Amino acid sequence: MFSYEVIKQFTETEQHLYRFIMENRDKVIFMRVRELSEATHVSPASIVRFTRKLGFDGFSEFKVQLKQEVKTSTRKKTADTVEVLEEFFERTLNRDYDQQLDAAVNMIHQASLVVFFGIGTSGILAEYGSRYFSNLKKRTFYIKDPFYPNPGEQFENAVMIILSVSGETDHVILQAQNMREYGSKIISITNTTKNTLSGLSDINIPYFVTPEMVDRTNITTQIPVLFLLESMAKRTYNREHA
Known part of the structure; x- marks a missing residue:
């Protein structure tokens, strides 16, 4: 108006x-x-x-x-975080996450570089993921600038871990397409399986929590993403230092 x-x-x-x-x-x-x-x-x-x-x-x-x-x-009450997490972990126990995580770990283990990418809140988590993997002795790099130039040859033998709630953000899709064109592997973490980014990924790990919006801003909890990133990092470390 x-x-x-x-x-x-x-x-x-x-x-x-x-x-x-x-x-x-x-x-x-x-x-x-x-x-x-x-x-x-x-x-x-x-x-x-x-x-x-x-x-x-x-x-x-x-x-x-x-x-x-x-x-x-008029703002509705946001969902209780504890209830959302209980829902996620209950669903995690009932899904074959171990198989998906192990497949991701195998891919990461074979790569000489792990590149994390996300925009907005996902960009902050990409930086966190990069630091967490680095703490566990893995060579990493993170991108949270959607306009970052991406000549794929600089990421030779790399796997890109892309974080996106919707899996439909244009700049995220463009980065995924660029990486695929240069032969890099892609692991995506999204809230659902049926999205464009999932289709471009070698491995997609969905977390399936209830989406939340406040004044057109996506506030869907990202705690499951932290759980998945840390799980992959620790499994990779254990695999490489067995």
Whole structure:
């Protein structure tokens, strides 16, 4: 409703009105024009012109849309982390994760370099994974810049571990395609199995937890990713130092 293009055209009075509405949305949806006028010291006529500038026929229609946005943006309680983890570990015990992890460890063992890649929160975890593997004597490198130039020859005999909740992020897919073109192996850790990144991977390890969003931001727990990274790192170390 309040796009950047519209906001930058507001007059000083309209900016004042806009700020008041944003700070008091829960109250404004129940106000009449005159009440809003008294609260903001802006004339009723100016308020009506303001709503028409936004594309509405009048203040009543504006309030209907504002009420809908307030309802949509009302935050629900986030899931209890303990319950989510209990769900993950119960599912882990009932799936053949050992087989998937062992296959990943074999691939990592044969590689001379392990490259970790992710964007956003996954990028932070990629850095963590790289450091954790390094602590356990494995040569690693991490990338969390989606525009990092990726000439595959610099990663000769490498395996890339790609972290992505959805497995559908464009820059992640591009990196995976580049690595495959240069013959590198790919291990992906995603929340599901049916995604583009999974299809590009030699090994995909899904963790299947309930996705969560807050204001269009993905807050799906990443604790399972830490568990999987540490499990692979320790198994690799034990394999190479048996």
